[in-house]
Amino acid sequence: MPIEANFNPNDPALLDFLKQIPLLQCLDETELNSFTSLLQLFSYNSGEPVYKVGSMRDTIYFVHEGRLSFEKSGYIIRFFDQQDVFGDYSLINNSPHSSTIHATEPTELLEVRLADLQDESKFTSGAYGKLCKQFAYLLTTRRRHEEEMYSEIDVLVVQDGGCAPGYNSVTAFLTEFLEKSGRRVFAASEGFRSLVSGDLRDFRRVVYSGSLYRLIEDFHGVVFTPPLREARGADFRSERYPDFKELENQKRAAENIKKRKVKAIIGIGGDGTLAGMQSLGELLPDEIQMFFVPVTIDSDIYGTDCIGQYTGVEVGAEKIRCYMADARTHGRCYIIEMMGREGGYHALHSCLGAGAHLAVLPDSRYNMKRVAKAIENRHATVIVVAEGYRAKERKSNNLKESAAEYFYKELLDAGLNTAQRVVCEAFSRDIRGALPNNTDITLAQRMAKKLTFLMQTGQTKMMPAVLSGQEYAIPFDDIRTHNTVSSDLAVLANRLGV
Numbered sequence: 001m002p003i004e005a006n007f008n009p010n011d012p013a014l015l016d017f018l019k020q021i022p023l024l025q026c027l028d029e030t031e032l033n034s035f036t037s038l039l040q041l042f043s044y045n046s047g048e049p050v051y052k053v054g055s056m057r058d059t060i061y062f063v064h065e066g067r068l069s070f071e072k073s074g075y076i077i078r079f080f081d082q083q084d085v086f087g088d089y090s091l092i093n094n095s096p097h098s099s100t101i102h103a104t105e106p107t108e109l110l111e112v113r114l115a116d117l118q119d120e121s122k123f124t125s126g127a128y129g130k131l132c133k134q135f136a137y138l139l140t141t142r143r144r145h146e147e148e149m150y151s152e153i154d155v156l157v158v159q160d161g162g163c164a165p166g167y168n169s170v171t172a173f174l175t176e177f178l179e180k181s182g183r184r185v186f187a188a189s190e191g192f193r194s195l196v197s198g199d200l201r202d203f204r205r206v207v208y209s210g211s212l213y214r215l216i217e218d219f220h221g222v223v224f225t226p227p228l229r230e231a232r233g234a235d236f237r238s239e240r241y242p243d244f245k246e247l248e249n250q251k252r253a254a255e256n257i258k259k260r261k262v263k264a265i266i267g268i269g270g271d272g273t274l275a276g277m278q279s280l281g282e283l284l285p286d287e288i289q290m291f292f293v294p295v296t297i298d299s300d301i302y303g304t305d306c307i308g309q310y311t312g313v314e315v316g317a318e319k320i321r322c323y324m325a326d327a328r329t330h331g332r333c334y335i336i337e338m339m340g341r342e343g344g345y346h347a348l349h350s351c352l353g354a355g356a357h358l359a360v361l362p363d364s365r366y367n368m369k370r371v372a373k374a375i376e377n378r379h380a381t382v383i384v385v386a387e388g389y390r391a392k393e394r395k396s397n398n399l400k401e402s403a404a405e406y407f408y409k410e411l412l413d414a415g416l417n418t419a420q421r422v423v424c425e426a427f428s429r430d431i432r433g434a435l436p437n438n439t440d441i442t443l444a445q446r447m448a449k450k451l452t453f454l455m456q457t458g459q460t461k462m463m464p465a466v467l468s469g470q471e472y473a474i475p476f477d478d479i480r481t482h483n484t485v486s487s488d489l490a491v492l493a494n495r496l497g498v
C-alpha cells in the first residue's frame, strides 16, 4: 500500500515543479493554488502497483520523484520519470484502465482525484473546463506533429516479395547508416500496397538512435530498429500485392510519393520487387533517388550475392539431412520440393550441402527410366526438386500437382517399382522464416553501407552488389534477373549417376 506523506502545498519549489507541466500551464495563479490544495503525496515502494488494468480511471498522477513502468499485455511499453503525467485520460474517458503501472524504484506521486476536480466547492468548473481543453489541445498537437512527421518523408524503405532471412537486418542497418549520415528514414507498412493507399497509417518512422526514439516513441508508427538486426521475418510488409502490376496503381503510388515529398526510395526484395521499382522509376522525377537491395533466398538477381541465400542454404541443407536420416531409418524415398523458381540456386546448393542423391532443377531433363532404375537399386533415396521444375508445362496444362508430385508421376510413368515408400513433401516455405545467419547479416551490413555511400554521392537507380568479397554497384538497367546455376554443380549433385 502506498504511504501518504506530508508536504507543503505552498512550497515555492512545488509550484515551480507544477508550472513546468504542460497540462497545468493553462491555469492562472489562483486556479493553480486551488489545484495544489487538492493534491496528495504518496510514496510507493519499488515493484508496487499504482493501478492495474481493469481498475477505474479516477485519478491524475504527477511523478514527483522516481520511475514507473507502463505495461500492456505483459509488455513494458515505456517508463514514466519525474514530471511525467499519467492517468490524464480520465479527463475525457471514464472507461477502465487498459494498462498497469508499477513503481520500478521508490517513487513519489502527486495525485489528484477527478471527483475533487469536478466538485465546484473545491475547484471551479471554469478551471476544470480549461484542464479538459488543455488535455485535448496536447492530444491534437501530438497528432499534428505526427502529420508533420509523415508529411515530408526523407528516405522511404519498401519491402516486398516473399519473406527471406535478412529483410529486417538490412532495414536495421540502412536505418543506422542513413540516420548517422543525417537522413530521416521511414518504411512503408505493407510494401507497394501502402504506397498506393498513401495514408498516414501506411507509413512507419524507423529510428536507430535511442535518444531520438525516446523523444518520439509515442507518435504513430515509430519503430526502434537495432533489435531488428538479427530478427527473423520482414516486419514492414504483409501479403504480396500483385495489383501493383497495374499502371493505375503505379500512378497512384507515384502521386503519393510526390505528395509526401519523398527524396529517396529503397526497394528491398527479389526480381518482382525490382520490376515494381523499375515501373515506379518511369513515373517519378529524376530528383527522387531510387535504390534496390536484393533479398531473396533463391538468389534470382544476377551479379551479386543476395541477402538470405546463405541462411537459406544452411537451413535447407540441414532440413535435407534430417530427411536423409529418416529415409535411411525407414528405407524410404523422399522427394522434397524446395525453393527455386528460375535458376534453382537454393534447391541445388541445399542438395549439395546435405549430400542428397539428386537435384532436379527447373531446366533439368533426366532420362526418367534411368532415374527409376537407380532408385530401385537403393535402400533409401532423397531427391530435391526445385519448385520451378516443369512449371510452364504444369501451368499451361492446368495441372494441380506440385513440382515434387509431378516428378514422382514422371517416375511412375517410367515404370518405377521400388520397395521404398515414396513420400512427396510439401514446398518448404518454412525456410523463409529462419533466423538470418552471420554471413547474411554481414552482407546486409555491407550492402546498407554501400547504398548509403551511393545515396550520399547523388547516385540513383542503383543496386549495391557484393560478389567474391568485392563491393560494386549495378545500375537498374544492367541488373539481370535470370540467374542460372553452374552446370558443373548440377553434375556434382547427381549421386544417382543418371
Ligand SMILES: Nc1ncnc2c1ncn2[C@@H]1O[C@H](COP(=O)(O)OP(=O)(O)OP(=O)(O)O)[C@@H](O)[C@H]1O
Residues within 6 Å of the ligand: 160, 161, 162, 163, 164, 192, 239, 240, 241, 242, 243, 244, 245, 246, 269, 270, 271, 272, 273, 274, 275, 276, 277, 279, 295, 296, 297, 298, 300
Ligand atoms: N512486373 C511487375 N511490375 C510491377 N510490380 C511488380 C511486378 N512484378 C512484381 N511486382 C510487385 O512486386 C511484388 C513482389 O514480387 P514477387 O512476389 O515476385 O516477389 P520478389 O520480389 O520477386 O521476391 P521473391 O521472388 O523472393 O518472392 C509483388 O507483390 C508486386 O507488388
Ligand SMILES: O=P(O)(O)OC[C@H]1O[C@](O)(CO)[C@@H](O)[C@@H]1O
Residues within 6 Å of the ligand: 161, 162, 163, 164, 240, 297, 298, 339, 340, 341, 387, 429, 432
Ligand atoms: O508463399 P507464396 O506466396 O506462394 O510464394 C511462393 C514464392 O515465394 C518464394 O518462396 C520466394 O520467397 C518463391 O521461391 C516462391 O515461388
